[in-house]
Amino acid sequence: MTPPAVITGMGVIAPTGLGAASHWSRTLAGRAAIGPVAGFDAGPYPSRLAGEIAGFDPRAHGIPSRLLPQTDHMTRLALVAAEWAFEDAGVDPAAMPEYGVGVVTASSAGGFAFGHRELHNLWSKGPEHVSAYQSFAWFYAVNTGQISIRHGLRGPGGVVVTEQAGGLDALTKARRHLRDGVPMVIAGGVDGSPSPWGWVAQLAGGRISTVNDPERAYLPFDEDAAGHVPGEGGALFVLESPESARARGVRSWHAEIAGQGSTFDPAPGTGRPPNLRRAAELALDEAGLDPADIDVVFADAAGVPELDRAEADALRGLFGPQGVPVTAPKTMTGRLGAGGAALDLATAVLSIRDGVIPPTANVRRPVADYGIDLVRAPRHVPVSAALVLARGHGGFNAAAVLTRQR
Template sequence: MTTAVVTGAGVVSPNGLGADAFWAATLRGDHAVKPMDRYDTTRFGCRLAAEVRDFEAARHLPSRLIPQTDRMTQFALAASDWAIADAALDTTDLARTDLGVVTAGGAGGFDFGQRELQKLWGEGPDHVSAYMSFAWFYAVNTGQISIKHDLRGPTGVLVAEQAGGIDAIAHARRALRGGAAVVLTGGMDSSLCPYGMAARIAGGRLSTRDDPDRAFLPFDPDSDGHVPGEGGAILVVEDERRARERGATIHGEIAGHGSTFDPPPHSGRPSNLGRAVELALDDAGLGVDDIGVVFADADGSPESDRAEADALVRLFGPRGVPVTAPKTMIGRLCSGGAPLDVVLALRALREGVIPPTIKVTPGHAVDLVRDRPRPFTGTAALVLARGHNGFNSALVLRGPGKDH
């Protein structure tokens, strides 16, 4: 059976552009949650976010693409370039139909959509961009990446909020097993414009605090919801044998995946997150004792955190495995969050160090890696992601030195 490995990663994160910068910033505990300054937030109930402040589209993209694309797509296109460069991937010897792209989308191009709606009502329909027909769409990142790199093989988009970032990677592995040679995958989101923030605030899940140090506290008794962020990661995934034949650096293996759906709210039935973990472990052929670290979903709402902590305690025992949530530094990035956790998990396995969770004092029986990195010797990691309205996904990763 095809073994899917990651050979390249491109990262756009609020605390670093590029995988190396992101990893270093995360180990340092660089906190990117700050008051938003793109517009007047006085009337908004949430005024904090983790913004990508050092990305200039004109430095990374052809000028012709900038008026066609939303901010999230500009992130995705740049990250796909960086991922391909990181993988040292030359596709000229491959059929274009053997090259695919599968991404996750959650919010779509809110920023682009808001600008065009303002033009419609302020200046008239003749001033609305023709690119509005697709730039707002949650599937546009897949389309634009496939066009830019001439990828004509399996394509798709997964929409499951935070969980979609894991499901897209799993679908990329499925495409490899179906015959594709290389698949670009991951997730990218950006909806911090007034239109996007109004929609997120209406969902009732954001923190309303103004202190960046106290606004996003997953697993903490003082939790108050989460802080939004923007960005994500694009990965190059290919068959291990092909990667080794071409001399590629292998970051790690996508070993197992599981996804489930929760019962309706207020049904009295428990979350199925634990079942997703069990499915992922079975798929990887591993047991709970093989997992050296868990990258938690860490929603920041008391109910979701309790359900996740309960699932971890049931599976691993009280404080039975190191747990970390570096997203406390960068907020929740919707479909982009889990791919960033995958990048961190693969680097943690390679470097033997777990990045920290900052600002949190846990109130659950989980062994949270707090405030500073922790050395470890594990060979497998578990990444969890939960999407609003009941999506649960789990991904098991193995380090590059693991024998198969």
């Protein structure tokens, strides 16, 4: 069994705010950050909405000018989130043992906007106009590499590519490194970089909403659910074992990752049920908790009716009808690729801290026979344990149990 990991620092960067405080304030207010795509002209496409991060100036957040030509927007976001996570944890990475800090990130596709620009240069101007940095700036492992280089981190590194489930799966891999004796790992997911190339790839999946009203486009568990809205951002976390944290003088931390589970769905057409519920059961078993111990579920909330129904069935089967409060604050940001579940985990940390469950935005007509207690306004209740669920396109399921410091 993998021992608990404690979260001693986190960096949040989302459409709802730069930094945890801004994100939390806007989330509790139910103020969605979904609007018309600003990163490129989405007019010719059937889907024209996104959850984008407004007003982000990489120079203002300490990204050196030399890095700008070699990084995608997504990587710049990740570098800032990593800086904030280390600051929040009170860690100077340079003061850690040489191989004492690892990096594990998740990505769904890499730096799509950078890749799109260089492909455009190739076909419109010729190969001599393609940046040499194209060799890695688009790559799905680039965030791990750039964070490692910037902070001189020589511990174990890795990347997981399980789409929306990636933000949780990265933490699972990080916990294994802690189990093997690595003192500290920075892990999570920051994803999304809207561009025509990436947009077409997402449209091909058939799950993006074509509704152009920002308040009606992404409605998980609603009678009008018709797909999701993409977004960008996520969160990175400094993870340590309790012993490692105490050894450097830390006496309190944000929360503990008490249990995790990952499963894979059977192939379509086999008639076998999906395995999201099994992932949740594995996470609960590892945490040593019963379903009755969970105070809130942060849902995957696909926004696709058949997927919403499958998740509702899993929740109802595990907790009983109306058995646990369920929330989907990602209705305010869109689904952030590999950053989505990581942002949900950060939001769950804040929910535990303040004793309030954030709302699901814009859902007006929850499907009654789903049988879930969908939270649509802030609910002030004690939160000691939260379950975060995520599903990645292609059959990936992940679950994490987050608990108050014990």
